[in-house]
Amino acid sequence: MRKSIITVSILVLALSLIFSVGAAAQQALDKKEVTEKVTLNFWETLEGPLDENVLDPLIKKFQAKYPKITVERTHSGSVEDLRQNAQTAYMGGKGPDVVWSPFDHVGPFSIMGIAQPLDKLMSQEMKDKYIDAALPGMSLHGKTYGVPVTMGNHLMLMYNKNIVDQAPETWSELIKVAKENTVDKDDDGLMDKYGLVYNLNEPFWWVAFHGGLGGWVFDKEYNPTLNTEPTVDALKFVHDLKYKYQIVPKESSYDIADSLFKEGNAAFIINGVWALGSYKENKKIDLGVAPIPKFEKTGKYGQPMTSGYGLIMFSDLPEQKQIAVMKFIDFMTSTAAQELFVENNFLPSNKQAYGLPQIQNDPIMKGSARQLRLGRAMPIVPEMRGVWDAIRPALQSVMSNDLAPAAAAEQMQKQAEENIKSMK
Amino acid sequence: MSQSGENLRFTSALSNFSLKDFWRQNKFSYLMLLPALLVVLFVIIYPFFYNFRLAFSNLNMYNMRQFIQDGSLEYIGFDNFIKIITESSFWIILLRTVVWTVVNVTAHVVFGIFYAIILDRDLMFKSIYRTLLVIPWAIPQYIVVLVWRGMFNYRYGAVNLLLSKLGIAPISWLSQASTGFTAAIIVNIWLGIPFMMMIALGGLQSIDPNFFEAAEIDGASSWQQIKHITLPLLKPVMLPATVLGTVWTFNNLRVIYLLTQNTLTNKIDILVTYVYRAAFEFYRYGYAAAFSLIIFVILLVWAISFIDYINED
Numbered sequence: 001m002r003k004s005i006i007t008v009s010i011l012v013l014a015l016s017l018i019f020s021v022g023a024a025a026q027q028a029l030d031k032k033e034v035t036e037k038v039t040l041n042f043w044e045t046l047e048g049p050l051d052e053n054v055l056d057p058l059i060k061k062f063q064a065k066y067p068k069i070t071v072e073r074t075h076s077g078s079v080e081d082l083r084q085n086a087q088t089a090y091m092g093g094k095g096p097d098v099v100w101s102p103f104d105h106v107g108p109f110s111i112m113g114i115a116q117p118l119d120k121l122m123s124q125e126m127k128d129k130y131i132d133a134a135l136p137g138m139s140l141h142g143k144t145y146g147v148p149v150t151m152g153n154h155l156m157l158m159y160n161k162n163i164v165d166q167a168p169e170t171w172s173e174l175i176k177v178a179k180e181n182t183v184d185k186d187d188d189g190l191m192d193k194y195g196l197v198y199n200l201n202e203p204f205w206w207v208a209f210h211g212g213l214g215g216w217v218f219d220k221e222y223n224p225t226l227n228t229e230p231t232v233d234a235l236k237f238v239h240d241l242k243y244k245y246q247i248v249p250k251e252s253s254y255d256i257a258d259s260l261f262k263e264g265n266a267a268f269i270i271n272g273v274w275a276l277g278s279y280k281e282n283k284k285i286d287l288g289v290a291p292i293p294k295f296e297k298t299g300k301y302g303q304p305m306t307s308g309y310g311l312i313m314f315s316d317l318p319e320q321k322q323i324a325v326m327k328f329i330d331f332m333t334s335t336a337a338q339e340l341f342v343e344n345n346f347l348p349s350n351k352q353a354y355g356l357p358q359i360q361n362d363p364i365m366k367g368s369a370r371q372l373r374l375g376r377a378m379p380i381v382p383e384m385r386g387v388w389d390a391i392r393p394a395l396q397s398v399m400s401n402d403l404a405p406a407a408a409a410e411q412m413q414k415q416a417e418e419n420i421k422s423m424k
Numbered sequence: 425m426s427q428s429g430e431n432l433r434f435t436s437a438l439s440n441f442s443l444k445d446f447w448r449q450n451k452f453s454y455l456m457l458l459p460a461l462l463v464v465l466f467v468i469i470y471p472f473f474y475n476f477r478l479a480f481s482n483l484n485m486y487n488m489r490q491f492i493q494d495g496s497l498e499y500i501g502f503d504n505f506i507k508i509i510t511e512s513s514f515w516i517i518l519l520r521t522v523v524w525t526v527v528n529v530t531a532h533v534v535f536g537i538f539y540a541i542i543l544d545r546d547l548m549f550k551s552i553y554r555t556l557l558v559i560p561w562a563i564p565q566y567i568v569v570l571v572w573r574g575m576f577n578y579r580y581g582a583v584n585l586l587l588s589k590l591g592i593a594p595i596s597w598l599s600q601a602s603t604g605f606t607a608a609i610i611v612n613i614w615l616g617i618p619f620m621m622m623i624a625l626g627g628l629q630s631i632d633p634n635f636f637e638a639a640e641i642d643g644a645s646s647w648q649q650i651k652h653i654t655l656p657l658l659k660p661v662m663l664p665a666t667v668l669g670t671v672w673t674f675n676n677l678r679v680i681y682l683l684t685q686n687t688l689t690n691k692i693d694i695l696v697t698y699v700y701r702a703a704f705e706f707y708r709y710g711y712a713a714a715f716s717l718i719i720f721v722i723l724l725v726w727a728i729s730f731i732d733y734i735n736e737d
Contacts, residue, residue, distance in 0.1 A: 084704050091492055108707065113489035190579060190594075201599075201687055251578035251596050253687070382485060385705060393690040400599040423706050424486060 028123035029319075029326040034068045038324040043076045043086060044100035046309070047274055051075050054340050055100075062331045069324045083108065086314075090114050095314050098325045102153065103307045106138050106145045107382040115145040116315040121322060122147075126330055134349040137377060138310050147329045148310035149338075150346035155208050155272050155304040156371040158279060159288045163267040167290030171237075174268065174293050178247035181267040195247035197257035198270035200238070200399055203391035204305070205270060210234040211303025211376060212295045217387045218379055224387055224420065227413035233297065235398045235405035242399060261285070270302075273368060276345035280364065289367030291374050304371065305378035308349070347372060386419030478713035479504060485707035504714030513698075518722075521674060521694040524609065528673045531613040533666060536620025537658065541650065543621070544628045561618035569682040572611045573598070576683075601691040604684050608692065612679045616672075620665060627661030628654065663734055667727055674723060695719050 042059075044051060051073070059071045074096070076082040083105055089095040095114070099105070109115035122144075127135065130148065138146035157174075159167055163181055168174040178195020185192045199205050207217065215230030241248050249256060261269040264284035269275075270292060279287045292302025311332060313325045331337060338353040347369055348354065359365045378384065394412045397403035403411070481497040482504075490496050508514050543554055560568065575582040576597040584594035597607045635653045644652070677696045684692060693701070696719065703712035 108485055111485050111489070113492060249579055251599055253577075256577065256580070382707070389689065389701075389705065392686070393688075396599070396687060396689065396691070400596070402600070419706065422708060422711075423484060 027121050028126075029121045029323045030126050030330045031123050032323045034066060034320055034324050034327065036320050037068050037070075038320050039070045039072060040098060040321065040324055040328060041074070041096040042071050042098050042100070042328070043074045043082055043096040045076060045079045045082045045102075046100060048075070050277075050344055054344055058332060058337050058340060061337075062328060065331070066324070066327055069327065071328065079105075087112070087114065090314060097314055097317055097321055098328060099312050099314070100149075100309060101146070101312050102309055103137050103146070103148070104378060104380045104384060105312065106140055107380045107384065109312060110140050110143070110145045111382060114314060116313040116317070116322075117143040117145060118147065118313060118326075119144050121313075121326055126326075129333070129351060130349050131351050131354070133377070134308075137308060138312075138380070140380060146310040146312040147333060148308045148349040149332050150273075150310075150341055151306070151308040151349050152273050152347045152368065152372045152375075153307045153309065154368075154372055154375045155205060155270050155292065155302075156368060157268060157290045157292045157302070158261070158271055158275070159268045159290070160261070160264060160266070160284075161286035161288050162264060162284070167288055168293050170294045170296060172296060175241075175245050175247060178267060179245060182247050191249070192265065194249055194260060194266045196241065196268045196270070197249060197252055197260045197266040199254040199257055200242065200248060200252045201392070201396045202254070203388050203395060206234065206238060206391060206395055208270070208292055208302045208304040209237055209295075211305070212292065212298065212300050213237065214298045214300065216376070217384070218381075222379065222381050222383050224383075224390070224413060224416035226387070226390065226416055227409045231409040231412065232405045235395070235408050237295075238395075239398050239401075239405060243401065273345060273347070276364060276368065280345070287364060289364045289371075291367075291371045301374045304375045306372055306375035307378045309346075310349070382423065383420045386423060387416050390414075390416035390419055475713045475716060478710055479717045480714075481710045483710040483713075488707070488709075500710070504711050505718065507711070508715055508718060517693055517695055517698055520605075520692070524605075524612075524694050525670055525674045527609055528612050528616060529666060529670050532616040532620045532669055532673075533662065535613070535617045537624045537655075537662070539617065539621045540624035540628055541654065543625060557621060558618045560615050561622075565615065565678050566682065568615065569611060569679055572607075573683050576607050598684055598687045601688060604688045605692045608680045608683050611683060612673065612676065615679070616669065620662075620669065623661060623665040624658060627658045630661075631657045659734075663731070667730065670730075671723055671727070675719070 044055060046055060055073060059073060063069060063071060076085055079102055082099060082101065086095055086099055087108070101109075106115060110117075131151070134148040134151060135144050137148050137151070138144060157167060164177055168177060174196070180195070181193060182191055182195040183193045184190060210217075210230060213230040213233045215225075215228055215234060217224060217226065219225050242250070249260070252260075257266070257269055258271070258275065260266040261271070261279070262282055262284065271279075276287070276289070279285050292304065294301050311325075311329045313322065313329070317325065333348075333350050335350055335352045335356075338348040338350045339356060339358070342348055342353060342356055342358045342365070345365065345368070347359075347365070348356075353359075359369065390412045394403065394408040394415070397411075398405055398408045477497070480499050480501060482500045483491055483497060487498065539557055543550060543557070547553065574580075576584075578584060578594060578596045578599070581597070583597065588594055595603055597603045631654065635657075636649055639649050639653060674694075675696050676694075677700055680692060680694055681697050681700065695715070699712050699715045699719070702708045702715065
């Protein structure tokens with residue numbers, strides 16, 4: 001009896017020693033407790049009213065759970081604003097402690113040394129609670145710089161069931177249905193209803209066509225690969241939507257597309273996860289969600305770039321703050337917190353949250369998850385910016401009929417190479 | 425003889441100069457100026473030299489980390505400047521900026537003086553007109569430009585609706601470089617008139633009415649009065665306003681950037697929008713700093729020679 005007690009206590013001691021050694025290398029800050037009063041400066045870019053509807057209640061619960069921690073939420077405008085302001089503020093020593101950023105902020109933030117690598121600060125248990133695609137989405141060169149909270153942020157095809165019964169499988173079907181629904185009601189020579197609307201000149205939308213037609217923007221070494229057949233095909237395709245089939249508005253920014261769909265004046269829209277909530281609530285829309293249709297040429301569905309939003313800790317914080325940030329991240333990605341994100345149509349990063357009935361039983365969430373699987377992760381290297389800025393002007397020229405697709409592809413490649421070179 | 429006399433007086437003035445007396449006489453003025461000087465020091469002079477330092481470095485995203493940590497920079501001499509002026513795009517953008525500035529400032533001054541002269545007369549409902557004319561100035565520019573962006577929309581914008589009422593085919597304003605640039609100029613002219621108008625109005629009110637009375641007695645027509653009395657007497661007021669207006673227009677980021685940032689990328693950049701994107705979208709801080717110094721030199725040389733030229737007249 002005594003012997004077994006000794007054996008057990010030795011075992012316990014040995015095990016705790018092993019674990020404590022492990023914990024020294026791996027600080028597992030999410031397991032530590034905050035001992036002083038800490039105020040976290042939290043900057044976010046979540047679109048209104050989500051910032052108030054989702055973040056504020058969660059922050060309130062978090063503060064109730066950890067009374068020593070106060071979270072000061074600052075809405076810092078658009079995604080671009082957050083990046084620029086956080087960067088400037090960090091240089092001035094007044095930066096935020098933790099930011100809510102899209103995955104691609106990891107690129108510049110990690111290179112500039114603004115983002116704190118989290119690999120050693122997280123416990124294994126915390127790392128294990130995410131879906132496989134989550135942490136790699138915010139990792140670069142083998143280090144994790146952020147923890148995803150929502151996954152996807154991807155485009156999909158949405159349709160108004162008041163106008164069309166079901167989503168088409170292929171583009172030729174969609175074009176046929178869309179043509180029937182592009183009408184000029186009062187014969188003034190201007191269309192009043194459109195078959196399809198989306199943000200025509202924005203590269204983020206165009207890459208879904210590009211990917212579906214077999215293209216990708218980088219090779220393995222992150223050199224741009226834009227002067228290719230799929231690029232020309234994709235440019236021709238979007239050009240045809242406007243000039244040959246005439247199913248999209250002549251000038252369509254994001255806002256125009258969005259309001260046409262909301263007014264019930266568009267059958268299909270290609271838009272992102274963030275818009276689902278407002279469309280579901282809209283009385284003029286009976287919302288359906290499907291993948292962007294198949295391209296006959298490749299047999300592939302539209303391939304949107306997928307990303308997501310996550311939390312990035314800023315570097316060189318005192319330990320108490322680091323602990324508080326890890327607690328905050330852990331809390332925001334707990335199943336309970338993720339449920340609130342799911343209710344607002346985001347796909348979660350937490351494995352268990354995928355079992356929630358809100359995902360399992362909701363056709364819209366299911367459709368969104370299906371499109372997510374057909375997408376491809378957006379590269380988070382900063383060179384991506386050089387690519388976006390190379391695509392945009394060429395795409396605009398093609399859409400205003402000033403440039404032939406083949407020449408535009410050539411221009412994109414040249415511009416992308418120049419942009420990337422100029423950044424180094 | 426007289427020259428040596430002047431010299432003598434000058435040296436005697438210098439030899440009599442005493443810092444103590446000077447300080448005693450002007451102490452109050454300098455103390456009053458001090459707060460403003462401090463602000464200028466921190467928000468203009470310090471950043472200016474900071475920018476100067478960056479312009480000779482290769483600071484970009486990849487060596488930012490070092491700079492953030494201990495402020496060390498790698499200096500590369502005039503490389504940034506050479507790179508900028510050997511780029512063909514620089515000269516195109518410069519030319520576009522000059523066109524942008526000349527068209528805008530000319531229109532601002534002409535319309536400004538025109539409206540000021542009208543408002544200076546005895547009109548019915550003068551205060552209403554004046555309020556209406558000042559409105560563009562009173563609304564925040566950011567909002568004004570976004571409103572205009574909506575008005576230039578192809579399908580729903582007020583501009584095209586008006587054109588179609590007049591029987592003119594709608595124009596896709598923000599899709600093409602030429603129409604986009606025209607749209608930006610229209611917006612900026614509309615924005616800039618109130619400032620010039622208010623300045624000119626102030627100038628007009630300070631002109632002695634006796635001049636006009638005398639001219640009328642001599643039988644001068646109102647056009648002759650404007651040409652020979654109003655315009656020459658407005659010159660001292662309008663000159664600094666024009667210099668200011670030119671610098672502002674030359675450096676006006678907001679209108680072009682906000683009106684066309686995502687529809688005409690790269691196509692109608694003027695110098696400042698180009699610099700803005702180089703710095704804040706491509707993280708090329710050294711390059712952008714050098715670029716902004718070049719803009720500074722252009723404006724400095726222009727302002728000095730413009731003022732000289734006017735004074736010679």
